[in-house]
Amino acid sequence: MQLQNQQEKMKVCIAEKPSVAREIASVLGASTKRDGYYEGNGYVVTYTFGHLCTLKEPNDYKPHWKSWDLNNLPMLPEKFETKVVENSGIQKQFKIIKSLFDKADLVINCGDAGQEGELIQRWVMNEANYKGEVKRLWISSLTTEAIKEGFQNLKPSANYDNLYYAGFSRAIGDWLLGMNATRLYTVKHGGYKQVLSIGRVQTPTLAMVVDRFLAIENFKPQPYWELQTLYRDTLFSYEEGRFLKKEDGELLANKVKESEFEIVDVEKKNGNEFAPKLFDLTGLQVYCNTKFGFTADETLKIVQTLYEQKVVTYPRVDTTFLPNDIYPKVPGILQNLTNYAALTQPLLEKKIKKSTKVFNDKKVTDHHAIIPTGVQNNLQYNQQQVYDIITKRFIAVFYDDCLVANTTVIGKAAEVIFKATGKEILKKGFRVVFEDANTKEKEADLLPSFVVGEKGPHEPSFLEKETKPPNQFTEATLLRAMETAGKQIDDEDLRELMKENGIGRPSTRANIIETLFRRQYIVRNKKQVLPTPTGIQLIDTIQNELVKSAELTGSWEKQLKDIEKGTFTAGAFIKNMKQMVETLVAEVRSETRRANISHIGSTQKQEAVVEKKKAEGILAEICPKCKKATLLKGKSAYGCGDYKAGCRFVLPYTFAEKKISENQYLRLLQKGSTVNLKDFKTDSGLVEGLLRIDENFELKLEPKKIAVKPISDALACPKCKKGTVLKGNTAYGCSNYKSGCDFKVTFDVVRAKLKDQKPTKELVYAILEESFIR
Numbered sequence: 001m002q003l004q005n006q007q008e009k010m011k012v013c014i015a016e017k018p019s020v021a022r023e024i025a026s027v028l029g030a031s032t033k034r035d036g037y038y039e040g041n042g043y044v045v046t047y048t049f050g051h052l053c054t055l056k057e058p059n060d061y062k063p064h065w066k067s068w069d070l071n072n073l074p075m076l077p078e079k080f081e082t083k084v085v086e087n088s089g090i091q092k093q094f095k096i097i098k099s100l101f102d103k104a105d106l107v108i109n110c111g112d113a114g115q116e117g118e119l120i121q122r123w124v125m126n127e128a129n130y131k132g133e134v135k136r137l138w139i140s141s142l143t144t145e146a147i148k149e150g151f152q153n154l155k156p157s158a159n160y161d162n163l164y165y166a167g168f169s170r171a172i173g174d175w176l177l178g179m180n181a182t183r184l185y186t187v188k189h190g191g192y193k194q195v196l197s198i199g200r201v202q203t204p205t206l207a208m209v210v211d212r213f214l215a216i217e218n219f220k221p222q223p224y225w226e227l228q229t230l231y232r233d234t235l236f237s238y239e240e241g242r243f244l245k246k247e248d249g250e251l252l253a254n255k256v257k258e259s260e261f262e263i264v265d266v267e268k269k270n271g272n273e274f275a276p277k278l279f280d281l282t283g284l285q286v287y288c289n290t291k292f293g294f295t296a297d298e299t300l301k302i303v304q305t306l307y308e309q310k311v312v313t314y315p316r317v318d319t320t321f322l323p324n325d326i327y328p329k330v331p332g333i334l335q336n337l338t339n340y341a342a343l344t345q346p347l348l349e350k351k352i353k354k355s356t357k358v359f360n361d362k363k364v365t366d367h368h369a370i371i372p373t374g375v376q377n378n379l380q381y382n383q384q385q386v387y388d389i390i391t392k393r394f395i396a397v398f399y400d401d402c403l404v405a406n407t408t409v410i411g412k413a414a415e416v417i418f419k420a421t422g423k424e425i426l427k428k429g430f431r432v433v434f435e436d437a438n439t440k441e442k443e444a445d446l447l448p449s450f451v452v453g454e455k456g457p458h459e460p461s462f463l464e465k466e467t468k469p470p471n472q473f474t475e476a477t478l479l480r481a482m483e484t485a486g487k488q489i490d491d492e493d494l495r496e497l498m499k500e501n502g503i504g505r506p507s508t509r510a511n512i513i514e515t516l517f518r519r520q521y522i523v524r525n526k527k528q529v530l531p532t533p534t535g536i537q538l539i540d541t542i543q544n545e546l547v548k549s550a551e552l553t554g555s556w557e558k559q560l561k562d563i564e565k566g567t568f569t570a571g572a573f574i575k576n577m578k579q580m581v582e583t584l585v586a587e588v589r590s591e592t593r594r595a596n597i598s599h600i601g602s603t604q605k606q607e608a609v610v611e612k613k614k615a616e617g618i619l620a621e622i623c624p625k626c627k628k629a630t631l632l633k634g635k636s637a638y639g640c641g642d643y644k645a646g647c648r649f650v651l652p653y654t655f656a657e658k659k660i661s662e663n664q665y666l667r668l669l670q671k672g673s674t675v676n677l678k679d680f681k682t683d684s685g686l687v688e689g690l691l692r693i694d695e696n697f698e699l700k701l702e703p704k705k706i707a708v709k710p711i712s713d714a715l716a717c718p719k720c721k722k723g724t725v726l727k728g729n730t731a732y733g734c735s736n737y738k739s740g741c742d743f744k745v746t747f748d749v750v751r752a753k754l755k756d757q758k759p760t761k762e763l764v765y766a767i768l769e770e771s772f773i774r
Contacts, residue, residue, distance in 0.1 A: 010104050011108060012045075012100045012108070014111070014121055015110040015111065024147060028151070030043045036097070044100055046100055048121070052097075053085065070589060072183075074180050074582050074585045076582070080175070094124070094127070097128060101125070101128045108137055108154060109135070115170070116507060122168075135154040135156065136157050136159065138150065141312070146373075169573045173556065174199065177547070178200065180585060182198045188588055189597050201482075201504040202512050202515055203542070203547055204548050205478070207548035209530070215469065222466060223466050224242040224466065225463065225464050226243075226462075226465055227460070229411075229458045230461070232748075234448060236411055236458075239410070250462065252416050253462035257460055258414060259413045260458070261412070262412055265409070268405045270403060271404050274401055276393060278371060278394065280370065285299045291389075295475055299510070300315070303390075306379075311375050313367075313371050316505075317368065319363055322369055336375070337395070343392075344395060355397065365564075371390065372387070401430065403429060404423045404425055409421075409450050423447075482503050482550075485550045501554035503550050503553045520534060537597045541597060559573050617666070618638055618662050621669045623649050626642055628642050629647070655701070656682060656687075656701060658677065658680050658681070660677075673690045676689060676704050682701070687704075690704070715768065715769075717734040717741060718769045720736055720741040722736050722739075723736030733745075745767075749767075754767070
């Protein structure tokens, strides 16, 4: 079937990626592959490669704007225009799309169902000068069922006009500040041809990292004292808190030593713990950074792949709720999650729970929280990790709440009041979903049973401590700070309210952080995110608070969301941005000092910044051979940084066909040897041993020596004489208990015998032997 001869209404679908176009074409029956599109069954399905069009460059408006000159600033185009990206592959695909649009009666916008997806396709339609009818495919997953349902319910394109205006306004705002401020600060303060990149979101994000770093650098610890006492293996703290003056606490500390400890009150309150919320993108990135060490960008790429593999719903979302119309689909999704049958079966045997903590139409705009679709695929390891936690969160919200008893115990010694708090899990509820037999979670703050009126010996302690600075940002905490415009908010419900004023969007925050790494304004130090000297200097140089304020950038984000809702206009937003840029240019022009910021001038400082905060990695170690340079990381080995001067010291990543970790080499350099390691391949087979450095500074393997075990000083069981005495949670017992030895002496018995004596090993053993004989 030739397109030009087609008599019926020609429908052109345009998707954001070739892979998505292929899925849509398959569902629609457009099975014939052409150059740049699919065709068949009355449909043509074509695609972009992300952004085919972009906003014009400054010199596209005025030729003299090509020059980076303070006299050309501010650059404020009357009307913002787009152009096709200057790339031969993109230009070719655009021509194919335009030729299809020229013959089309209907274009169906199948771009990603979000602001960016809307903007990408609208720019292409505008650039191609398409004037015909446009419909919108709006779906939350790429399953066959979702695509079919979406095509049965195509929406008028006009429904998404405000989404487009918000996306266009965002792009213009970023252009206005990015183009003008970058040139402004580069010309005024950049040294050695250094471009100083300024961005509407990246600069306040950098400012947060710098402010935190400097707060820690300038932190002066303050001493304080804590009075605590240990009673029945439970730590009780002085009820009125810490002491700022040592002498105040010492009086009480001396007083309580002379008295027994008495329990005066035990209060238990039953409470409910709710399952963790479903994931939005930021929550997923935070979780994966904390638990798996994935960067925000890595998590975004993984979950985007999971979406394209149809196993999860649309990921670039900022809500943790589901709309009510998803509820009837829940049993079907759970039924299809056959790999999780042990967890889903109990749910499917009764009516599925419906909670307002999960289902709330008011909390869902375009898309709902990230959930599994019910489709199951074979996934790569990292993908499986991310898929697994998304799926378990989904399953967990339909389980009962976890029932806990929150316990507060009050005790006293010499009329000084102490308190201990803890909880007891009465009914696991949703917790069973997250249980892992391999890494059994220790239940926090579990208290033994106390009775009012009981008394006994205790061990008071009066310790000096000092206040601690805040922690450096990790990617997880930086994402949270971006989400709440820098405000420290731990409460999930409160954080939900702050999202409208967060900086950046869930889909762009990872890219903002990566951009700061790429521009050498921040660096990774293990999990920490630290500013470089260039980053610190840049923030110090920017005097205008608007440019680096997370709170004010958050208010711009709120305006963009209001444009999306139709309660604020794009014109007003752009006018405000232009006024701000004009003021900024005037301010910076009139500054008298020049900062001369450059990566070159601060390379050594940068190493010092990271070095100071680094937990002594191997690259901080001095070469043991020449004792001059630190070690470097090469392709196959760590080596001396002075190798050009002739030092040939190396530590290969693999020795005798066994990989040696950085930590083992670190131990070797610091303590003279690695620990004993298994599976070195030698002529005599696999050998266990440790590595040392010989007199020629070469690695040598020292096979493990079979040592004669010294006679243990452990106490033989007084009853069976075969096992040894072990210390349990509440009593001492015999290691031979599995063979029937029932020797047991409770801690309470031992405490009673000890009275006020110091519990030495010898004294405790004597009591145990005496207890058995009696």
